[in-house]
Amino acid sequence: MSDEGDKSGEGERMVLKMLTGSQAVAWAARLARVDYIPAYPITPQTEIIEILSEWVRKGEMDATFMQVESEHSLLTAAGTAAATGARVFTATSSQGLLYGFEMLYSIAGWRAPLVLVNVARALAAPITLEPDHNDVLAARDSGFLHFYAENVQEALDLVLLAYRVAEDHRVLLPAIVNIDGFHLSFTRERVDLPEQDAVDEFLPEYKPVNPIRASKPVAKGIPVLIPPLYSFFKYQMHMASRNALSVFREAAKEFEKTFSRDYAPVEEYMMDDADTVVVMSNSFASAGKYAVSVLRGEGYKVGLFKIRLFRPFPTDDVIKSLRGKRCVLVIDQNISVGKGGIICPEIAEALYHLEDRPKVILPVIVGLGGKSISLEEFRHAVSVAERLASLGARPDGPLLLFREDEAILVESLLKIASGG
């Protein structure tokens, strides 16, 4: 890839560039001066490891790039390297994340911080390349911190923030930064690329705890067969993850000072006087913001609430932003088959005990396997929620959004498939 950009003068701490999401997270790994990049190709992640491999081979990055034979080995090597004291970056997608899934819990249990970029892609079967969030949300309970990026700039910045939070000794947990396949990974956007010295200032060297050394033997990952001990260690992981909320805020403050971009665990969009709030995460939140701005023009008092940090779950931010609202629609781009969306119950639980909780919390499922979310669908969902609120009725299961033209398309394709 090309390295040229608009360098706007020596005093500046960043350079303007047009980057894809893949390039942006590769740049973040480079700027974080990672030591180790275990890799395995999978669409739509592959571009990230291609870029990093080239930089390492050209000597532009002082890191070891190691292509292994599967994601299971990839995650194993990533975890043991981090536990040995290397700063580790890796990336995968979808089936790859699931293939290595066992190791996610292990790496978190080893308390080995590293950053894994997941380029979201819906899960087989049926197999597809387009994104939704069932892959990354399968890792929800693993102990990984979850950072969700809406745009290419955020993708880059969240990788840097993720290292800082994950490696903090109050946390010591690995992190996933999710970027949606195609929508971010292959989309070029304008990015402020930080200068190396600024990143060095923001991100101190990784100081591992109990790394494996000749002078100080250690046993890691060993069985804990005594039930109270097992409970104890899992509780400790949970508390460390909760610590990440304040560590993230601290880090974000530092980040803002250095790079003039402000990140909170959540983001509010046109929410000041909103009655109805759409909850979203990741890249499709941009479509949500567009819809909100149009619906505002049509007289809907609607806003958008975006989750950027999903683990640890930002309960206080959810309460602060959503209490007193009349309707909340949670748009889940995932499906827990037989139940509904995965994020909606978490929002509902956070609000349950409030006197001024929303009258309606409407679960909405849309955007599976990369299906677009149109303005009409947003409008429809908002009006369903508002109608339920005025009737005092409860939602009858999740709202599964689909458009007529899409139904016609599906019908025609089924016809071809059946030969009918």
Add this chain to the structure above:
Amino acid sequence: MERGHIFNPNYVLVTSPSLLFDPTVKPLDGMVEGSVLFVNSSKDVPIVDSKKIRVIYRDVTDLALKHVGKDILSATMGAVACKLSGLIGLQSLVDSVSEELEELGLEPELIEKNIQLAKECYSSVESISLCGLEYRPLHNVVEVRYMGERGIPDLLSMGNTALRKTGSWRVLKPLIDRNLCTACGICYIYCPESCISLDEQGYPLINYDSCKGCLVCAVECPMKAIKAERESVWS
């Protein structure tokens, strides 16, 4: 009715007296007044924290050696538990032992030996009915605090298994006859447990705290200088 972990047992059966004092086992935890402790031991062992529990000592290992020729204790302890509780009759016990050992693929004669063993163990104790024994809650509930780096499951104390005293596993004890020993060091080489060291003259020393009594040393000794003796009492 308790299932899984028994917090307040009426009956506790301990296969080796050494387990009474093992910090990871703690078999006496939760025993309440009037409950029964059975210890597989030929001698009485002082029970430090004996409230008013009834302690019974029998050497069922001896019975196992007599009937089966091996220190396999599952049938013995099962039989004792059946009898002590008075809940399971002799025929049910015999049927269960037979069925379970058949499933393991044991030969009929070995199964028969185990049945005889179970029968003798069954008759070696009396039933002690503990209906109506009263339980009281023994534990406070606490909140776990965040412990920082101590909350990471890394182990930093290396080579500490010797604390576990696996010598308690031993039924047969290897004894070296210094008159026959030629200090060849073969027993030292082949001890799987690092339990044999060599003194300055090259003569072997056995660490009986840890020796599990596998007797690989006795089989490998070219001078037949290592004899096996039934362990009297483990201390």
Add this chain to the structure above:
Amino acid sequence: MSITKYKTLKDVPREEFLVSGTSLCAGCGALLVIRLFHKALGDNVVWVNAAGCVTLMATFPYTPLKSSWFYTAMGSAPAGAQGIRDALDILIKKGKIDPTENLKVVVVTGDGAASDIGLQSTSGAIHRNLDFFYLCVDNEAYGNTGFQASSSSPIGSGTTTTRPTHLYPMGNFLPKKDLFEIWRSHRPPYVATISPSHVVDMFRKVEKSLNFKGPKLFLALSPCPTGWGAEVSESVKLARLAVETGIWPLKEAVYGEVTHTYIPPKRRPVEDYLKVQRRFAHLFKPVKNEGAIAEIQKQVDEYWSKVVH
């Protein structure tokens, strides 16, 4: 063999890296192999483990090892070794840690992990020429879960998933996977079979392997009295019998070139080895299965007929 410091058992170093008190069974062949292998390797070792019996050597808060240990997962210990090796290399290269902090990275797994679930990971690590040791303690079944068949279980052996019945009189009717040849086909610098009975042979092999950079792979016969149904005192004797009957050839391969390091002068009949183990008892009782025993003998004889003396 080239110049070696190991001439007799007297040359075995006294230093112990593995203290007593593990929770492994009395008479465990794998434990003896690990103890001796560690003496041959010396200090500054990190063991990388996949699920198996030896995983239970270290259970919180105890470890018998004076050296480091990392339990990874059943399927990917070699990848775990990759991460540690690569991390140590780059941290030393970048000057972040002192070169004296370097460690020999040693994978230790059972035969289930080595031959079945972890074979892909092993193949990958060998192919990448990872500088590591791999010690497979082969007890020829999934011992830790109660002795189910693995692809390393020998033909004719009974396990809890290959019980001999009237429909399956042989017990396990599949052949033992030839892990030595699978490893050798990658042409790594060093592959060897070892036995806890032949200690000088083992020490010389480890000594030799220390000269190579890249994968150094050891397949150790590890008698399992519990699973094999043998006297606990006879683990070493059984291992010796396996060698003397020719069932367990002692050999090495340097960059793929095979040499047998010990050729039994007069091979004992396989029956001597089989009849003392309960896992083969069905070949002898209630009626002797002459055909099956002859078939096992034939396979051993055929193997040795191809060995260049």
